[in-house]
Amino acid sequence: MTAKGGVDPTAEVHASAIIEDGAVIGANCRIGPFCLIGPNVQIGTGVEVKSHVVITGDTEIGDDTVIFSFSVIGEIPQDLKFAGEDTRLVIGKRNRIREHVTMNTGTAGGGFVTRIGDDGLFMAGCHVAHDAQIGNNVILVNNVAVAGHVVIEDDVIVGGLSGLHQWIRIGRGAIIGALSMVTADVLPYGLVQGPRAELDGLNLVGLKRRGVARSDISALRAALNGLKTGEGSFRDRAAGLMDGADSDYVRELVAFITGDSDRGFLTPK
Known part of the structure; x- marks a missing residue:
């Protein structure tokens, strides 16, 4: 990845895709039909962007990541305090970002950066809000909503249709059951479940x-x-x-x- 704009000659870009001037597309990437890649986007090597994906903002995507159709990556935060300041979204390597996932850039009130680690799986319909800090090997099951400023440490699994309240922390190795609303910090290796989520022991299976x-x-x-x-x-x-x-x-x-x-x-x- 370079700071200079351009499409690597080994990249495959569909004729209907729009790559704006300034974008960096690394070696052996594949950009599918009807995608839009903004001018401040940097995409590493071996990344596959399937059809109808929007990647915008000051966004960096690590090597060998795959982004599926209809995802919107790097749009401005859904935060009324956001005033157009320069903020970023940094996504690590080997992530799988499925259909209709949204990930926003950061805000001045949260350190200016939303950050995603390596080897994550973000299933269809997930939302990652501004200034979230997500570690490695994290799985967000379908339609999980991660609010602003949430910290998720490594090796966490969040069950489908769960919501994580802003400013909470999820400790390493924790598991959250489906349909949970989590409003407080979750201990490392904890097992959390219930509509108003409660700590219900250890994630013994994960351990x-x-x-x-x-x-x-x-x-x-x-x-x-x-x-x-x-x-x-x-x-x-x-x-x-x-x-x-x-x-x-x-x-x-x-x-x-x-x-x-x-x-x-x-x-x-």
Whole structure:
């Protein structure tokens, strides 16, 4: 990818596609029929953009990503405070962005950048709002709505038709059931479900699939039980887990809880 505009000679661009002056199209890309690529778009190598896709704004798309029909990538935020400031959308490598997905650029109030990691799957109809920060290996199932300023860490799965409230954080390895409205932070490796989402334990299936040692899973279970009762606030109980903690997973859990939170936490039942 270069800062200089142009279409690599190895790229295949359909005759009906519009590539505006200034756009960068990398080697071995395929741009399908009736696509529109804006002047500030940079597309890496091996990217496939299927038919009827709009990519606009100051948008960067990483290598080997595939974008399916009728997606709109890099449009301005759906935020009435947005005043036309220069903001960006950065999408990593090897993402699969399915039909009718929308992803917006950032705002001045959220760091100017919406960022997507690598190896994600964004199923049909998903929306990623301004200033969201999404990690690697994230799956958003059909029609998930991610509000502004949401942070989703690596290896998270969000079930279909779920909504994530603005400013919340979803910890690494968590899973959210379908039809959930999540209004507070989700602990790493948590299992969340319900129309008004509740923390319902650990994502045991995900932990086992990733080959996490049984000792670490047992330590996480004990930590979750320790958070349910005891002296002090939820954060105080979390900080107390550090005494004698010998699991990196528990230490990660504690760091997440004692970090900055704008919305509080979904706590164990």
